[in-house]
Amino acid sequence: xxxxxxxxxxxRELNAALHALPANTNETHWHVANPEGAHALxxxxxxxxxxxxxxxxxYYCAGMNQLATVIVNGNVGVGxxxxxxxxxxxxxGDASQAAGATAHGGLLVIDGNASARCGISxxxxxxxxxxxxxxMSAFMAxxxxxxxxxxxxxxxxxxxxxxxIFVRGAVKSLGADCxxxxxxxxxxxxxxxxxxxxxxxxxxxxxxxxxxxxxxxYNFHVDNASAY
Amino acid sequence: xxxxxxxxxxxxxxxxxxxxxxxxxxxxMTDRGPDSAGFAVYGGGDAGHLKVTVRGPRLDEVEDxxxxxxxxxxxxxxxxxxxxxxxxxxxxxxLALHRPDLVVTGSGQRIELYKEVGLPRQVADRFALPAMxxxxxxxHTRMATESAVTTDGAHPFxxxxxQCLVHNGSLSNHRSLRRRLEREGLSFVTDNDSEVAAGxxxxxxxxxxxxxxxxxxxxxxxxxxxxxxxxxENGFAVMRDPISCKxxxxxxxxxxxxxxxxxxxxxxxxxIEQARIFEPEPAHAYVWERN
Numbered sequence: 303x304x305x306x307x308x309x310x311x312x313x314r315e316l317n318a319a320l321h322a323l324p325a326n327t328n329e330t331h332w333h334v335a336n337p338e339g340a341h342a343l344x345x346x347x348x349x350x351x352x353x354x355x356x357x358x359x360x361y362y363c364a365g366m367n368q369l370a371t372v373i374v375n376g377n378v379g380v381g382x383x384x385x386x387x388x389x390x391x392x393x394x395g396d397a398s399q400a401a402g403a404t405a406h407g408g409l410l411v412i413d414g415n416a417s418a419r420c421g422i423s424x425x426x427x428x429x430x431x432x433x434x435x436x437x438m439s440a441f442m443a444x445x446x447x448x449x450x451x452x453x454x455x456x457x458x459x460x461x462x463x464x465x466x467i468f469v470r471g472a473v474k475s476l477g478a479d480c481x482x483x484x485x486x487x488x489x490x491x492x493x494x495x496x497x498x499x500x501x502x503x504x505x506x507x508x509x510x511x512x513x514x515x516x517x518x519x520y521n522f523h524v525d526n527a528s529a530y
Numbered sequence: 531x532x533x534x535x536x537x538x539x540x541x542x543x544x545x546x547x548x549x550x551x552x553x554x555x556x557x558x559m560t561d562r563g564p565d566s567a568g569f570a571v572y573g574g575g576d577a578g579h580l581k582v583t584v585r586g587p588r589l590d591e592v593e594d595x596x597x598x599x600x601x602x603x604x605x606x607x608x609x610x611x612x613x614x615x616x617x618x619x620x621x622x623x624x625l626a627l628h629r630p631d632l633v634v635t636g637s638g639q640r641i642e643l644y645k646e647v648g649l650p651r652q653v654a655d656r657f658a659l660p661a662m663x664x665x666x667x668x669x670h671t672r673m674a675t676e677s678a679v680t681t682d683g684a685h686p687f688x689x690x691x692x693q694c695l696v697h698n699g700s701l702s703n704h705r706s707l708r709r710r711l712e713r714e715g716l717s718f719v720t721d722n723d724s725e726v727a728a729g730x731x732x733x734x735x736x737x738x739x740x741x742x743x744x745x746x747x748x749x750x751x752x753x754x755x756x757x758x759x760x761x762x763e764n765g766f767a768v769m770r771d772p773i774s775c776k777x778x779x780x781x782x783x784x785x786x787x788x789x790x791x792x793x794x795x796x797x798x799x800x801x802i803e804q805a806r807i808f809e810p811e812p813a814h815a816y817v818w819e820r821n
Contacts, residue, residue: 339793358793358807377807379793380777398809399774417809418774437812438773 304329309336323349344372364391383410402429411500421448424465430500440467449496459513467513479519485512532698533559533671536759536789538766538818549662553654555795556669560650563671566684567653568645570694570761573664575640580618582611583643586632606656608644638692645684668761670696687725690732692763697724698776701754745769745815759789765819774812781805787818
Protein backbone atom coordinates (compact mmCIF):
# COMPACT_ATOMS: atom_id res chain seq x y z
CA UNK A 303 0.00 0.00 0.00
CA UNK A 304 1.62 3.30 -1.07
CA UNK A 305 1.93 5.66 1.89
CA UNK A 306 2.70 9.36 1.89
CA UNK A 307 3.71 11.24 4.99
CA UNK A 308 3.15 14.90 4.26
CA UNK A 309 5.50 15.81 7.09
CA UNK A 310 8.22 14.35 4.87
CA UNK A 311 7.05 14.58 1.24
CA UNK A 312 5.23 17.45 -0.42
CA UNK A 313 1.62 17.61 -1.45
CA ARG A 314 2.74 18.12 -5.05
CA GLU A 315 4.58 14.82 -4.99
CA LEU A 316 1.48 13.13 -3.63
CA ASN A 317 -0.82 14.62 -6.24
CA ALA A 318 1.66 14.00 -9.07
CA ALA A 319 1.86 10.32 -8.07
CA LEU A 320 -1.93 10.07 -7.98
CA HIS A 321 -2.31 11.81 -11.33
CA ALA A 322 0.16 9.39 -12.92
CA LEU A 323 -1.93 6.35 -12.04
CA PRO A 324 -3.26 4.35 -15.00
CA ALA A 325 -6.82 3.07 -14.80
CA ASN A 326 -5.63 -0.52 -14.33
CA THR A 327 -3.16 0.23 -11.53
CA ASN A 328 -2.48 -2.36 -8.86
CA GLU A 329 -1.72 0.35 -6.33
CA THR A 330 -5.32 0.63 -5.28
CA HIS A 331 -5.10 1.74 -1.65
CA TRP A 332 -3.22 4.92 -0.73
CA HIS A 333 -2.58 6.27 2.69
CA VAL A 334 -1.81 9.91 3.51
CA ALA A 335 -0.49 10.92 6.96
CA ASN A 336 -0.04 14.39 8.50
CA PRO A 337 -2.24 16.39 6.10
CA GLU A 338 -2.36 19.28 8.64
CA GLY A 339 -4.96 21.20 6.69
CA ALA A 340 -3.05 21.28 3.40
CA HIS A 341 -5.08 22.34 0.38
CA ALA A 342 -5.99 20.43 -2.80
CA LEU A 343 -5.17 17.01 -1.37
CA UNK A 344 -6.03 14.25 -3.84
CA UNK A 345 -7.54 16.78 -6.24
CA UNK A 346 -7.91 15.77 -9.86
CA UNK A 347 -7.55 12.01 -9.37
CA UNK A 348 -8.82 9.96 -12.29
CA UNK A 349 -8.37 6.32 -11.31
CA UNK A 350 -10.42 3.73 -9.39
CA UNK A 351 -8.29 3.76 -6.25
CA UNK A 352 -8.96 4.41 -2.56
CA UNK A 353 -7.11 7.27 -0.86
CA UNK A 354 -7.33 7.52 2.89
CA UNK A 355 -6.31 10.79 4.52
CA UNK A 356 -5.57 10.60 8.24
CA UNK A 357 -6.31 14.01 9.70
CA UNK A 358 -7.81 17.34 8.68
CA UNK A 359 -7.65 18.45 5.04
CA UNK A 360 -7.74 22.02 3.73
CA TYR A 361 -9.53 23.54 0.75
CA TYR A 362 -10.71 21.65 -2.35
CA CYS A 363 -9.88 18.20 -1.05
CA ALA A 364 -10.75 15.58 -3.73
CA GLY A 365 -11.80 18.33 -6.09
CA MET A 366 -12.66 17.22 -9.65
CA ASN A 367 -12.54 13.62 -8.48
CA GLN A 368 -13.23 10.90 -11.02
CA LEU A 369 -13.58 7.22 -10.08
CA ALA A 370 -11.57 7.43 -6.85
CA THR A 371 -12.78 6.83 -3.31
CA VAL A 372 -11.37 9.47 -0.97
CA ILE A 373 -11.84 8.98 2.77
CA VAL A 374 -10.91 11.77 5.18
CA ASN A 375 -10.51 10.77 8.81
CA GLY A 376 -11.00 14.35 9.95
CA ASN A 377 -12.51 17.66 8.87
CA VAL A 378 -12.23 19.30 5.47
CA GLY A 379 -11.97 22.94 4.46
CA VAL A 380 -13.84 24.88 1.78
CA GLY A 381 -15.01 23.11 -1.38
CA UNK A 382 -14.54 19.42 -0.65
CA UNK A 383 -15.25 17.33 -3.79
CA UNK A 384 -15.80 20.51 -5.77
CA UNK A 385 -16.74 19.60 -9.31
CA UNK A 386 -16.53 15.86 -8.60
CA UNK A 387 -17.49 13.86 -11.71
CA UNK A 388 -17.73 10.35 -10.23
CA UNK A 389 -16.44 8.22 -7.39
CA UNK A 390 -17.01 8.66 -3.70
CA UNK A 391 -15.78 11.09 -1.07
CA UNK A 392 -16.37 10.30 2.59
CA UNK A 393 -15.61 12.93 5.25
CA UNK A 394 -15.71 11.49 8.75
CA GLY A 395 -15.66 14.89 10.46
CA ASP A 396 -17.20 18.24 9.51
CA ALA A 397 -17.00 20.06 6.20
CA SER A 398 -16.52 23.78 5.67
CA GLN A 399 -18.37 25.86 3.10
CA ALA A 400 -19.37 24.90 -0.42
CA ALA A 401 -19.08 21.14 0.06
CA GLY A 402 -19.75 19.39 -3.25
CA ALA A 403 -20.01 22.68 -5.13
CA THR A 404 -20.80 22.31 -8.85
CA ALA A 405 -20.22 18.54 -8.64
CA HIS A 406 -21.62 16.55 -11.56
CA GLY A 407 -21.63 13.00 -10.21
CA GLY A 408 -20.50 10.55 -7.57
CA LEU A 409 -21.43 10.43 -3.90
CA LEU A 410 -20.27 12.79 -1.17
CA VAL A 411 -20.90 11.61 2.38
CA ILE A 412 -20.26 13.87 5.37
CA ASP A 413 -20.60 12.23 8.77
CA GLY A 414 -20.58 15.54 10.68
CA ASN A 415 -22.00 18.94 9.74
CA ALA A 416 -21.46 20.94 6.58
CA SER A 417 -21.43 24.73 6.82
CA ALA A 418 -22.77 27.38 4.44
CA ARG A 419 -23.55 26.77 0.77
CA CYS A 420 -23.39 22.99 0.87
CA GLY A 421 -24.17 21.71 -2.63
CA ILE A 422 -24.12 25.15 -4.23
CA SER A 423 -24.72 24.82 -7.97
CA UNK A 424 -24.57 21.02 -7.73
CA UNK A 425 -25.10 19.46 -11.13
CA UNK A 426 -25.84 15.79 -10.52
CA UNK A 427 -23.85 14.71 -7.48
CA UNK A 428 -25.55 12.97 -4.56
CA UNK A 429 -24.69 14.46 -1.17
CA UNK A 430 -25.58 12.84 2.16
CA UNK A 431 -24.90 14.89 5.29
CA UNK A 432 -25.47 13.01 8.54
CA UNK A 433 -25.39 16.19 10.62
CA UNK A 434 -26.79 19.60 9.69
CA UNK A 435 -26.07 22.00 6.86
CA UNK A 436 -25.48 25.76 6.99
CA UNK A 437 -27.28 28.68 5.35
CA MET A 438 -27.74 29.13 1.59
CA SER A 439 -27.24 25.46 0.86
CA ALA A 440 -28.16 24.13 -2.60
CA PHE A 441 -28.13 27.68 -3.97
CA MET A 442 -28.87 27.46 -7.72
CA ALA A 443 -28.55 23.69 -7.50
CA UNK A 444 -29.34 22.09 -10.82
CA UNK A 445 -29.44 18.30 -10.53
CA UNK A 446 -28.74 15.48 -8.10
CA UNK A 447 -29.91 14.81 -4.56
CA UNK A 448 -29.05 16.53 -1.29
CA UNK A 449 -29.96 14.44 1.76
CA UNK A 450 -29.66 15.95 5.24
CA UNK A 451 -30.30 13.95 8.38
CA UNK A 452 -30.11 16.99 10.65
CA UNK A 453 -31.32 20.56 10.11
CA UNK A 454 -30.86 23.08 7.30
CA UNK A 455 -29.94 26.74 7.72
CA UNK A 456 -31.50 29.84 6.20
CA UNK A 457 -32.48 30.24 2.55
CA UNK A 458 -32.34 26.56 1.61
CA UNK A 459 -32.48 25.95 -2.13
CA UNK A 460 -32.57 29.58 -3.22
CA UNK A 461 -33.03 29.94 -7.01
CA UNK A 462 -33.18 26.17 -7.25
CA UNK A 463 -33.35 24.29 -10.57
CA UNK A 464 -33.98 20.55 -10.45
CA UNK A 465 -32.02 19.23 -7.47
CA UNK A 466 -34.09 17.22 -5.00
CA ILE A 467 -33.55 18.19 -1.36
CA PHE A 468 -34.49 15.87 1.49
CA VAL A 469 -34.27 17.14 5.06
CA ARG A 470 -35.08 15.09 8.14
CA GLY A 471 -34.82 17.91 10.70
CA ALA A 472 -35.94 21.52 10.74
CA VAL A 473 -35.45 23.97 7.88
CA LYS A 474 -34.80 27.48 9.13
CA SER A 475 -36.16 29.07 5.97
CA LEU A 476 -36.57 28.36 2.27
CA GLY A 477 -34.92 30.52 -0.37
CA ALA A 478 -36.65 32.12 -3.33
CA ASP A 479 -38.52 29.64 -5.53
CA CYS A 480 -37.87 26.69 -3.20
CA UNK A 481 -40.98 24.92 -1.88
CA UNK A 482 -41.88 21.82 0.04
CA UNK A 483 -43.16 19.01 -2.17
CA UNK A 484 -44.88 15.71 -1.61
CA UNK A 485 -42.62 12.76 -0.80
CA UNK A 486 -43.82 10.18 -3.30
CA UNK A 487 -42.84 6.47 -3.52
CA UNK A 488 -40.22 7.17 -6.20
CA UNK A 489 -38.55 9.64 -3.83
CA UNK A 490 -38.59 7.11 -1.01
CA UNK A 491 -36.84 4.74 -3.37
CA UNK A 492 -34.12 7.29 -4.09
CA UNK A 493 -33.72 7.97 -0.39
CA UNK A 494 -33.56 4.30 0.53
CA UNK A 495 -30.76 3.75 -1.95
CA UNK A 496 -28.77 6.83 -0.91
CA UNK A 497 -29.09 6.06 2.82
CA UNK A 498 -27.87 2.54 2.14
CA UNK A 499 -24.95 3.80 0.01
CA UNK A 500 -24.00 6.24 2.75
CA UNK A 501 -24.09 3.56 5.42
CA UNK A 502 -26.99 5.08 7.34
CA UNK A 503 -28.96 2.55 9.35
CA UNK A 504 -32.21 2.73 11.26
CA UNK A 505 -33.55 5.79 9.45
CA UNK A 506 -36.73 5.54 7.41
CA UNK A 507 -37.21 7.54 4.19
CA UNK A 508 -40.57 8.63 5.59
CA UNK A 509 -38.82 10.71 8.22
CA UNK A 510 -37.73 13.18 5.52
CA UNK A 511 -39.48 16.09 3.87
CA UNK A 512 -38.80 16.86 0.24
CA UNK A 513 -38.06 20.33 -1.12
CA UNK A 514 -37.72 21.35 -4.73
CA UNK A 515 -38.06 24.13 -7.23
CA UNK A 516 -41.37 25.92 -7.73
CA UNK A 517 -40.04 26.47 -11.27
CA UNK A 518 -41.20 30.06 -11.20
CA UNK A 519 -37.79 31.65 -11.67
CA TYR A 520 -35.91 29.78 -14.32
CA ASN A 521 -38.61 28.79 -16.79
CA PHE A 522 -39.37 30.91 -19.75
CA HIS A 523 -42.54 32.86 -19.18
CA VAL A 524 -44.74 33.25 -22.23
CA ASP A 525 -45.61 36.82 -21.23
CA ASN A 526 -42.01 37.73 -22.10
CA ALA A 527 -42.26 36.43 -25.69
CA SER A 528 -42.61 39.91 -27.15
CA ALA A 529 -39.25 40.91 -25.65
CA TYR A 530 -37.42 38.83 -28.27
CA UNK B 531 -7.15 38.13 0.22
CA UNK B 532 -5.79 38.40 3.73
CA UNK B 533 -4.92 36.09 6.58
CA UNK B 534 -6.01 36.49 10.16
CA UNK B 535 -4.80 34.73 13.27
CA UNK B 536 -5.75 35.23 16.90
CA UNK B 537 -4.93 33.54 20.16
CA UNK B 538 -6.65 34.12 23.50
CA UNK B 539 -5.11 32.23 26.41
CA UNK B 540 -7.13 30.82 29.27
CA UNK B 541 -4.18 29.08 30.90
CA UNK B 542 -1.64 31.56 32.38
CA UNK B 543 1.07 28.90 32.02
CA UNK B 544 0.99 29.52 28.26
CA UNK B 545 1.48 33.30 28.53
CA UNK B 546 5.28 33.21 28.09
CA UNK B 547 4.67 31.34 24.78
CA UNK B 548 2.06 33.69 23.34
CA UNK B 549 4.41 35.47 20.94
CA UNK B 550 6.04 32.28 19.71
CA UNK B 551 2.69 30.60 19.04
CA UNK B 552 1.25 33.70 17.38
CA UNK B 553 4.35 34.17 15.20
CA UNK B 554 4.12 30.59 13.93
CA UNK B 555 0.42 31.07 13.13
CA UNK B 556 1.16 34.34 11.33
CA UNK B 557 3.89 32.83 9.18
CA UNK B 558 1.62 30.00 7.99
CA MET B 559 -0.75 32.68 6.67
CA THR B 560 1.95 34.13 4.40
CA ASP B 561 0.23 32.56 1.36
CA ARG B 562 -2.84 34.67 2.09
CA GLY B 563 -0.96 37.91 2.67
CA PRO B 564 2.69 38.23 1.69
CA ASP B 565 3.02 42.00 1.34
CA SER B 566 2.70 43.25 4.91
CA ALA B 567 1.87 42.04 8.37
CA GLY B 568 0.99 43.35 11.77
CA PHE B 569 0.03 42.19 15.20
CA ALA B 570 -1.17 43.40 18.57
CA VAL B 571 -0.06 41.76 21.78
CA TYR B 572 -1.68 42.27 25.17
CA GLY B 573 1.28 42.00 27.52
CA GLY B 574 2.07 43.42 30.91
CA GLY B 575 0.78 46.75 32.19
CA ASP B 576 -0.21 48.59 35.34
CA ALA B 577 -3.49 50.28 36.11
CA GLY B 578 -1.84 53.66 36.68
CA HIS B 579 0.29 53.52 33.54
CA LEU B 580 -0.30 53.97 29.86
CA LYS B 581 1.56 52.39 26.95
CA VAL B 582 1.71 54.20 23.64
CA THR B 583 3.21 52.54 20.56
CA VAL B 584 4.59 55.00 17.99
CA ARG B 585 6.04 54.25 14.57
CA GLY B 586 8.41 56.29 12.44
CA PRO B 587 12.00 57.45 11.96
CA ARG B 588 14.46 59.01 14.43
CA LEU B 589 13.04 57.33 17.51
CA ASP B 590 16.19 58.00 19.54
CA GLU B 591 15.20 61.63 19.63
CA VAL B 592 11.81 60.73 21.15
CA GLU B 593 13.42 58.43 23.67
CA ASP B 594 15.84 61.16 24.80
CA UNK B 595 13.32 63.97 24.91
CA UNK B 596 10.84 61.99 27.01
CA UNK B 597 13.42 60.17 29.13
CA UNK B 598 12.38 62.02 32.28
CA UNK B 599 8.79 60.84 32.20
CA UNK B 600 8.50 57.79 29.95
CA UNK B 601 10.23 54.44 29.82
CA UNK B 602 10.89 53.53 26.21
CA UNK B 603 11.30 50.12 24.61
CA UNK B 604 12.52 50.22 21.03
CA UNK B 605 11.64 47.52 18.53
CA UNK B 606 12.91 48.31 15.07
CA UNK B 607 10.66 51.04 13.61
CA UNK B 608 8.40 51.13 16.66
CA UNK B 609 8.81 52.58 20.12
CA UNK B 610 6.64 51.71 23.10
CA UNK B 611 6.46 54.56 25.62
CA UNK B 612 5.23 53.68 29.13
CA UNK B 613 4.40 56.43 31.55
CA UNK B 614 2.13 57.36 34.43
CA UNK B 615 -1.36 58.27 33.24
CA UNK B 616 -0.90 61.77 34.66
CA UNK B 617 1.78 62.45 32.01
CA UNK B 618 -0.47 61.56 29.07
CA UNK B 619 -1.22 65.13 28.04
CA UNK B 620 2.44 66.03 28.25
CA UNK B 621 3.60 63.06 26.13
CA UNK B 622 0.91 63.46 23.49
CA UNK B 623 1.48 67.21 23.45
CA UNK B 624 5.21 66.76 22.86
CA LEU B 625 4.59 64.24 20.07
CA ALA B 626 2.05 66.49 18.37
CA LEU B 627 4.31 69.55 18.59
CA HIS B 628 7.73 68.06 17.82
CA ARG B 629 7.06 64.87 15.93
CA PRO B 630 3.78 65.07 14.01
CA ASP B 631 5.37 62.72 11.47
CA LEU B 632 5.11 59.81 13.91
CA VAL B 633 2.08 57.54 13.86
CA VAL B 634 0.56 56.30 17.09
CA THR B 635 -0.35 52.70 16.22
CA GLY B 636 -2.06 51.94 19.50
CA SER B 637 -2.33 52.89 23.13
CA GLY B 638 -3.73 51.51 26.32
CA GLN B 639 -2.86 49.83 29.54
CA ARG B 640 -1.56 46.63 27.93
CA ILE B 641 -1.71 46.76 24.14
CA GLU B 642 1.40 46.97 21.95
CA LEU B 643 0.80 47.17 18.22
CA TYR B 644 3.33 46.63 15.44
CA LYS B 645 2.98 46.60 11.66
CA GLU B 646 5.31 46.73 8.70
CA VAL B 647 5.63 46.00 5.02
CA GLY B 648 7.32 42.71 4.20
CA LEU B 649 6.88 38.97 4.55
CA PRO B 650 5.19 37.95 7.81
CA ARG B 651 8.30 36.04 8.92
CA GLN B 652 10.45 39.14 8.47
CA VAL B 653 7.92 41.36 10.23
CA ALA B 654 7.61 38.95 13.17
CA ASP B 655 11.40 38.73 13.51
CA ARG B 656 12.03 42.47 13.18
CA PHE B 657 9.85 43.09 16.20
CA ALA B 658 10.96 39.90 18.02
CA LEU B 659 7.37 38.69 18.29
CA PRO B 660 8.42 35.12 19.21
CA ALA B 661 9.88 36.40 22.48
CA MET B 662 6.81 38.39 23.53
CA UNK B 663 4.61 37.25 26.39
CA UNK B 664 0.98 38.13 26.90
CA UNK B 665 -2.57 37.00 27.50
CA UNK B 666 -3.86 37.40 23.95
CA UNK B 667 -2.79 38.59 20.55
CA UNK B 668 -4.12 39.17 17.07
CA UNK B 669 -2.23 39.13 13.79
CA HIS B 670 -2.90 39.89 10.15
CA THR B 671 -1.16 39.19 6.86
CA ARG B 672 -2.17 41.47 4.03
CA MET B 673 -2.50 41.02 0.30
CA ALA B 674 -3.49 44.47 -0.88
CA THR B 675 -6.03 44.35 -3.70
CA GLU B 676 -7.37 47.88 -3.92
CA SER B 677 -4.89 50.15 -2.21
CA ALA B 678 -1.13 50.56 -2.05
CA VAL B 679 1.20 48.34 -0.09
CA THR B 680 2.06 50.71 2.74
CA THR B 681 2.58 50.34 6.45
CA ASP B 682 -0.45 52.55 7.01
CA GLY B 683 -2.61 50.04 5.18
CA ALA B 684 -1.42 47.13 7.32
CA HIS B 685 -3.57 45.81 10.15
CA PRO B 686 -4.41 45.73 13.06
CA PHE B 687 -6.13 49.08 13.49
CA UNK B 688 -6.57 50.59 16.90
CA UNK B 689 -9.12 53.33 17.44
CA UNK B 690 -9.63 53.13 21.19
CA UNK B 691 -7.70 52.32 24.31
CA UNK B 692 -6.55 48.71 24.34
CA GLN B 693 -8.81 48.05 21.35
CA CYS B 694 -7.77 46.64 18.02
CA LEU B 695 -9.36 45.03 15.01
CA VAL B 696 -8.20 43.00 12.04
CA HIS B 697 -10.37 42.54 8.98
CA ASN B 698 -10.54 40.19 6.04
CA GLY B 699 -12.95 41.55 3.45
CA SER B 700 -14.04 44.99 2.32
CA LEU B 701 -16.73 47.47 3.27
CA SER B 702 -18.88 49.37 0.77
CA ASN B 703 -20.26 52.10 3.03
CA HIS B 704 -17.08 53.10 4.82
CA ARG B 705 -17.18 56.66 3.43
CA SER B 706 -20.59 57.51 4.82
CA LEU B 707 -19.90 55.65 8.03
CA ARG B 708 -16.64 57.59 8.45
CA ARG B 709 -18.52 60.89 8.19
CA ARG B 710 -21.03 59.72 10.77
CA LEU B 711 -18.27 58.64 13.14
CA GLU B 712 -16.34 61.87 12.63
CA ARG B 713 -19.46 63.75 13.70
CA GLU B 714 -19.37 61.60 16.83
CA GLY B 715 -15.86 62.88 17.52
CA LEU B 716 -13.76 60.00 16.18
CA SER B 717 -10.73 60.68 14.02
CA PHE B 718 -8.98 58.43 11.52
CA VAL B 719 -5.36 58.18 10.46
CA THR B 720 -5.79 56.38 7.11
CA ASP B 721 -8.29 56.04 4.26
CA ASN B 722 -8.65 52.38 5.01
CA ASP B 723 -12.15 50.85 5.30
CA SER B 724 -10.97 48.53 8.08
CA GLU B 725 -9.98 51.49 10.23
CA VAL B 726 -13.58 52.69 9.93
CA ALA B 727 -14.80 49.30 11.14
CA ALA B 728 -12.45 49.57 14.11
CA GLY B 729 -13.73 53.09 14.77
CA UNK B 730 -17.30 51.90 14.60
CA UNK B 731 -16.71 49.25 17.29
CA UNK B 732 -14.83 51.79 19.45
CA UNK B 733 -17.75 54.19 19.12
CA UNK B 734 -20.31 51.55 20.11
CA UNK B 735 -18.19 50.53 23.12
CA UNK B 736 -17.86 54.19 24.09
CA UNK B 737 -21.64 54.52 23.93
CA UNK B 738 -22.01 51.72 26.43
CA UNK B 739 -22.39 48.63 24.26
CA UNK B 740 -20.82 45.36 25.26
CA UNK B 741 -18.56 43.71 22.67
CA UNK B 742 -21.47 41.45 21.75
CA UNK B 743 -24.03 44.22 21.25
CA UNK B 744 -21.45 46.40 19.43
CA UNK B 745 -20.84 43.61 16.93
CA UNK B 746 -24.55 42.91 16.57
CA UNK B 747 -25.19 46.58 15.84
CA UNK B 748 -22.54 46.32 13.14
CA UNK B 749 -24.70 43.80 11.29
CA UNK B 750 -27.09 46.67 10.57
CA UNK B 751 -24.57 49.44 10.00
CA UNK B 752 -21.69 47.80 8.16
CA UNK B 753 -22.34 47.04 4.49
CA UNK B 754 -19.87 44.68 2.91
CA UNK B 755 -18.13 41.47 3.65
CA UNK B 756 -15.96 40.81 6.62
CA UNK B 757 -14.48 38.49 9.10
CA UNK B 758 -13.36 40.55 12.09
CA UNK B 759 -11.21 39.52 14.99
CA UNK B 760 -11.19 42.06 17.80
CA UNK B 761 -9.10 42.50 20.91
CA UNK B 762 -9.86 44.53 24.01
CA GLU B 763 -7.97 44.82 27.28
CA ASN B 764 -9.60 41.66 28.60
CA GLY B 765 -11.55 40.35 25.62
CA PHE B 766 -11.36 38.60 22.28
CA ALA B 767 -14.16 38.54 19.72
CA VAL B 768 -14.99 37.17 16.28
CA MET B 769 -17.71 38.24 13.88
CA ARG B 770 -18.47 37.19 10.29
CA ASP B 771 -20.84 38.91 7.89
CA PRO B 772 -24.28 37.35 7.34
CA ILE B 773 -23.20 35.39 4.29
CA SER B 774 -19.84 34.38 5.77
CA CYS B 775 -17.97 35.55 2.72
CA LYS B 776 -14.51 35.16 4.22
CA UNK B 777 -13.09 32.01 5.76
CA UNK B 778 -12.72 31.34 9.47
CA UNK B 779 -11.94 28.36 11.62
CA UNK B 780 -11.57 28.19 15.39
CA UNK B 781 -10.16 25.83 17.96
CA UNK B 782 -10.97 25.82 21.64
CA UNK B 783 -9.46 23.86 24.50
CA UNK B 784 -9.31 24.37 28.27
CA UNK B 785 -6.10 26.34 27.67
CA UNK B 786 -6.94 28.69 24.78
CA UNK B 787 -9.24 29.91 22.03
CA UNK B 788 -7.59 30.27 18.64
CA UNK B 789 -8.67 31.74 15.34
CA UNK B 790 -7.26 31.15 11.87
CA UNK B 791 -8.34 32.02 8.35
CA UNK B 792 -7.45 28.43 7.60
CA UNK B 793 -7.00 25.36 9.75
CA UNK B 794 -3.34 25.18 8.70
CA UNK B 795 -2.61 28.16 10.94
CA UNK B 796 -3.75 26.23 14.02
CA UNK B 797 -1.79 23.04 13.43
CA UNK B 798 1.14 23.94 15.70
CA UNK B 799 -0.92 24.80 18.79
CA UNK B 800 -0.49 22.58 21.84
CA UNK B 801 -3.14 19.90 22.13
CA ILE B 802 -4.75 20.81 18.80
CA GLU B 803 -5.59 17.13 18.25
CA GLN B 804 -8.00 17.26 21.19
CA ALA B 805 -9.34 20.78 20.52
CA ARG B 806 -12.92 21.48 19.58
CA ILE B 807 -12.58 22.63 15.98
CA PHE B 808 -15.48 24.65 14.63
CA GLU B 809 -16.39 27.19 12.02
CA PRO B 810 -17.94 30.35 13.48
CA GLU B 811 -21.49 30.89 12.26
CA PRO B 812 -22.28 33.93 10.12
CA ALA B 813 -23.81 36.96 11.87
CA HIS B 814 -23.07 35.56 15.32
CA ALA B 815 -20.89 37.40 17.82
CA TYR B 816 -18.36 35.16 19.53
CA VAL B 817 -16.87 36.79 22.60
CA TRP B 818 -14.45 35.54 25.25
CA GLU B 819 -13.53 37.70 28.22
CA ARG B 820 -11.17 37.29 31.14
CA ASN B 821 -12.46 38.19 34.56
